[in-house]
Amino acid sequence: MRAAVVGGSGFTGGELCRLVDGHPDFELVQATSREYENKTVGHAHPNLRHLDLRFSDPADLESVDVLFAATPHGVSMQHIDAFQDAADTVVDLSADFRLPEASAYDEYYDGHDRPELLADAEYALPELNRDNLPGATLIAAGGCNATASILGLLPLFEADILSGDERVVIDVKVGSSEGGASGGKAASHAERSGVVRPYAPTGHRHEAEISEYLGIDVSFTVHAVDMIRGASATCHVFPDSPVSKGDLWGAYRGSYEDEPFVRLASGGGGVYRYPEPKAVAGSNFAEVGFELDAANKRLVVFSAIDNMMKGSAGQAVHAANIAYGLDETAGLEHTGLHPVGAP
Amino acid sequence: MRAAVVGGSGFTGGELCRLVDGHPDFELVQATSREYENKTVGHAHPNLRHLDLRFSDPADLESVDVLFAATPHGVSMQHIDAFQDAADTVVDLSADFRLPEASAYDEYYDGHDRPELLADAEYALPELNRDNLPGATLIAAGGCNATASILGLLPLFEADILSGDERVVIDVKVGSSEGGASGGKAASHAERSGVVRPYAPTGHRHEAEISEYLGIDVSFTVHAVDMIRGASATCHVFPDSPVSKGDLWGAYRGSYEDEPFVRLASGGGGVYRYPEPKAVAGSNFAEVGFELDAANKRLVVFSAIDNMMKGSAGQAVHAANIAYGLDETAGLEHTGLHPVGAP
Amino acid sequence: MRAAVVGGSGFTGGELCRLVDGHPDFELVQATSREYENKTVGHAHPNLRHLDLRFSDPADLESVDVLFAATPHGVSMQHIDAFQDAADTVVDLSADFRLPEASAYDEYYDGHDRPELLADAEYALPELNRDNLPGATLIAAGGCNATASILGLLPLFEADILSGDERVVIDVKVGSSEGGASGGKAASHAERSGVVRPYAPTGHRHEAEISEYLGIDVSFTVHAVDMIRGASATCHVFPDSPVSKGDLWGAYRGSYEDEPFVRLASGGGGVYRYPEPKAVAGSNFAEVGFELDAANKRLVVFSAIDNMMKGSAGQAVHAANIAYGLDETAGLEHTGLHPVGAP
Amino acid sequence: MRAAVVGGSGFTGGELCRLVDGHPDFELVQATSREYENKTVGHAHPNLRHLDLRFSDPADLESVDVLFAATPHGVSMQHIDAFQDAADTVVDLSADFRLPEASAYDEYYDGHDRPELLADAEYALPELNRDNLPGATLIAAGGCNATASILGLLPLFEADILSGDERVVIDVKVGSSEGGASGGKAASHAERSGVVRPYAPTGHRHEAEISEYLGIDVSFTVHAVDMIRGASATCHVFPDSPVSKGDLWGAYRGSYEDEPFVRLASGGGGVYRYPEPKAVAGSNFAEVGFELDAANKRLVVFSAIDNMMKGSAGQAVHAANIAYGLDETAGLEHTGLHPVGAP
Known part of the structure; x- marks a missing residue:
């Protein structure tokens, strides 16, 4: 399946690039970054220096099966139509679709531009609500x-x-x-x-x-x-x-x-x-x-x-695996290291 | 005034050596360590490599005005008579004399050998009980x-x-x-x-x-x-x-x-x-x-x-300053650094 | 293929357990540790807490295809006969078989007990001498x-x-x-x-x-x-x-x-x-x-x-892959992380 | 003696504020910062939160005995006249007056605006050229x-x-x-x-x-x-x-x-x-x-x-001590800590 990462030069975006690239069922066809457009993914993420892929403009989204959005809070709600035009399934890693009530966005965030979509989104913390994820088309990965x-x-x-x-x-x-x-x-x-x-x-x-x-x-x-x-x-x-x-x-x-x-x-x-x-x-x-x-x-x-994995990118891939009926652990087999640093 | 540090090779003991050496009213006449006997203080504490003092056997205590005991819990209660023979004032940094009731030692520690002395000790957290410290001869510095x-x-x-x-x-x-x-x-x-x-x-x-x-x-x-x-x-x-x-x-x-x-x-x-x-x-x-x-x-x-200072050695020196009627901040003027590491 | 890790509770041994467990062609059938005998591998290596394997006594080696020895310098040369009895291929991660001349062991180490075997060993730094590794039965992985x-x-x-x-x-x-x-x-x-x-x-x-x-x-x-x-x-x-x-x-x-x-x-x-x-x-x-x-x-x-990977365990697995004609990168696909700590 | 720190909100400037404030012979009468004007010194340097001093505009220099300039390379050479008008002695911590030949500034820096002053400056690495410092009025502290x-x-x-x-x-x-x-x-x-x-x-x-x-x-x-x-x-x-x-x-x-x-x-x-x-x-x-x-x-x-001390602020104070015939170690008695972090 074809996959894209929007917001690929941030920390979470880099983690998504890594996971999608190593996933047995996904192919990383696009990673977007305004700041690093036309530079290699390895320019932002040195662990991926061997990848032969350059960042592209988020305005030019490729058609994909799954789009992972690793953009700051407030961005996805603005671009959700474009994301959904480009992809069958959108997995958003920001807070934009995590809460079902618009009022919560008024209280904790700066309001919500597209409150009518909140009911369509599935919160993704698989241990909590795995059953809602198969076939979901708008998934909001839980916060770290x-x-x-x-x-x-x-x-x-x-x-x-x-x-x-x-x-x-x-x-x-x-x-x-x-x-x-x-x-x-x-x-x-x-x-x-x-x-x-x-x-x-x-x-x-x-x-x-x-x-x-x-x-x-x-x-x-x-x-x-x-x-x-x-x-x-x-x-x-x-x-x-x-x-x-x-x-x-x-x-x-x-x-x-x-x-x-x-x-x-x-x-x-x-x-x-x-x-x-x-x-x-x-x-x-x-x-x-x-x-x-x-x-x-x-x-x-x-x-x-690990906030970058179970708390964001890993959780997003896990949710996508469930949404598509794949092996839940596909692409997520790395067990961590010992000893390890900061970590 | 003459001062000694018992247990001088541990971390708290080293901090006491540093503070006493830099104190305007105290003279560091002895630092004891079984493990490093006859080695220089700088051998254990590289920040004190310039000090011309060697560790001595804790069995041979010098006569001093104030003795700071930086020994593990349970040691001071065994050696308190020797400490009090050697010094007018004993400032203990362990838990051995912090609590007034022997029963608390039964519950939280391994009991107490000299419960009759607990009533003589003053707990030293000057912000809490400064008034009890002037003239005190057995002081228990509060835990970090x-x-x-x-x-x-x-x-x-x-x-x-x-x-x-x-x-x-x-x-x-x-x-x-x-x-x-x-x-x-x-x-x-x-x-x-x-x-x-x-x-x-x-x-x-x-x-x-x-x-x-x-x-x-x-x-x-x-x-x-x-x-x-x-x-x-x-x-x-x-x-x-x-x-x-x-x-x-x-x-x-x-x-x-x-x-x-x-x-x-x-x-x-x-x-x-x-x-x-x-x-x-x-x-x-x-x-x-x-x-x-x-x-x-x-x-x-x-x-x-800083657990080594306000949480132990600094608090002990502060208490000794009050006990002897010195300027409370004597020897404790260092303000810390910026930027600083771990810290 | 069946694989064993001798010295599995050390840092390098843990890395080998991780790599062998995740390897598509190897099965981790034994990890030895005297200190942690009968405890789970996860007891020593928390990243492997999910593994259902307990450390066993190094005196009871299983018969395997490949044995990775992650023991301190000087141990492999003493036990090399037992290792070779148990395994077709021994990959040693210590210095014991890295140098061809016994005199070098006299100069830099504490001599060598089995100098007659030095000529049989292949030094494994694949970028240097890949051609010597296919079919090798005693491989000495290069030092970090x-x-x-x-x-x-x-x-x-x-x-x-x-x-x-x-x-x-x-x-x-x-x-x-x-x-x-x-x-x-x-x-x-x-x-x-x-x-x-x-x-x-x-x-x-x-x-x-x-x-x-x-x-x-x-x-x-x-x-x-x-x-x-x-x-x-x-x-x-x-x-x-x-x-x-x-x-x-x-x-x-x-x-x-x-x-x-x-x-x-x-x-x-x-x-x-x-x-x-x-x-x-x-x-x-x-x-x-x-x-x-x-x-x-x-x-x-x-x-x-990474001294634990390219400098030891990863290099050892790489060498074993070449020795057995496997894909060189099998089991070694993890690309590292960004950002990452100490590392 | 009255002392000022120009560029007081940077790391080196903060260290100078700390050292001058704790110096027995200097009084810290001014610390300048454009960015933090009117904020307390403690706003930039939390270790100095207890200091009752606010940053002032570097355009309004007080008249002092010694002015320490902790500004980026290239700034002191522009403002040297103002510095010398305000102070009898200027100790510059940048590279602006370290090298005697203007050609070196062409090669390693962006040239020099006031080459005629280079001959008046004394490089301050006291172990190298202590004899040149007594009475010096323009001192260039050596780089870290x-x-x-x-x-x-x-x-x-x-x-x-x-x-x-x-x-x-x-x-x-x-x-x-x-x-x-x-x-x-x-x-x-x-x-x-x-x-x-x-x-x-x-x-x-x-x-x-x-x-x-x-x-x-x-x-x-x-x-x-x-x-x-x-x-x-x-x-x-x-x-x-x-x-x-x-x-x-x-x-x-x-x-x-x-x-x-x-x-x-x-x-x-x-x-x-x-x-x-x-x-x-x-x-x-x-x-x-x-x-x-x-x-x-x-x-x-x-x-x-410590690059902030012997490599800059401490060296500058040491040089000022020598320039004024003070005890060389005045204000520089802190011995460091053990154990200590990053450091």
């Missing part, structure tokens, strides 16, 4: 921090340990790739290295996704830490009724034992005892684990993903 | 994560915004120096770089200090992140009554405006808008700030320190 | 720093720009994974982060490989820098006769244009203008580039690899 | 990479081990602070972390300083590595005559034993055996060491500094 949070909490809802009225604090740590490729003073190496920087103390946009898809209000705070890829969500949960370790293992195994991209990691031996972004970096895996704090009637849930 | 947490929450108690019955979640991020100089697989650069690693999901020992000195139960979780020095505590607080930004500024200014080592940082401009370990690295400053999340009736408090 | 250096300089010899009498200074920068998984004080995160540390100022063992396979004496110095994977060799070369940029492009294209794992990068645009370990991290690619310093009659050659 | 290189090689000239005709390769590794505070894509954390990036393969401007002040042509290459502060110069030297370790110790001790800011580190024990930027980070120390490679008739010299 929302994905990490939802994957951590979902089994608690599926097993009725949480009902939606409880208090949940989500303390997220993210890497610098979430800030994108455009640079800036705060993103400079000298300022950004080694930080624990509160960058979204309150009111983060991903609250809207979590609230929408789990049906619970969350207290959400995001910190920038010194890694490049990775999002780690620590969810401090206070269930109304006591819960045992056995209940928790039952819940998490029940939700995830057949999932190809979720691994449980809860207090085993070795250096990596709980979920860590390093353990999944470069892969489409999510890791989820938990611990009980009986003294405080608290449950601590850890969830870790 | 407890210090960061207490400094963040203290004004809320002093201004009666919190009473002690509220729910508080403290999500702490720490650097690798907290693990000490001894190395090990999990501490190796290849495994430890770039992590967000839950290392104390529940039951961390510093809960005991926070609970003891603030009178509140806290839900406490610690993550290792990629920095070397630094502890950052994010406190998610749910007050019973609504609180305004003005209330908060009043509370924090009221508690800290005359404090020489506390800076407020709450949403100003520039790259460093909230407290960050990088902004205080190498200094004895703590930074404290806050943000309101009205939607969730939540208050988020950020607190950042 | 030697591989980077040889790949940088080889075209200069193949194009007769260097004859072997010239002065060559090689200044190498390496990551912490070269030190292995065993930890230790100097390898601890607190000591190892952010370093530029001369760790082999003179007399590095890889001098022997470079000298043996290029026929030139080199002045070789290695620095540890803050990355985990990666080796970067900067070769300062002083040719006897003037050389032009055109000569150099001719030489490097001539040597490498058909090589599947070598990319040229010499002063193009973008952020990554010359070879960098980050651009190849996680992949089996090497990048090579150069610049002329006419004022000093100097040629500067840059060469970058 | 040149300082590291010259300090490494100077004893070899002073002891007649080098004459100036030998071959010298200098391979320098630098941190991200050398790139300044302005950011940009290549400087972004995601792209810059974990690099070994050749950024000045040939023709670096500091060649001119080294050549001018040591009288030798050098082959000079600079790599960016993952640290923030720090410059490490590895000098590969090929003396014409054999040299012994004793000769070298004699040379280096002879040159540096009375220097307050130079420490020798050559193969001692512990983790930090040779000069490392980490060991001097935050301090004005330089570390110098060496090793002999008899097999290649090579001498390897290592030199490490």
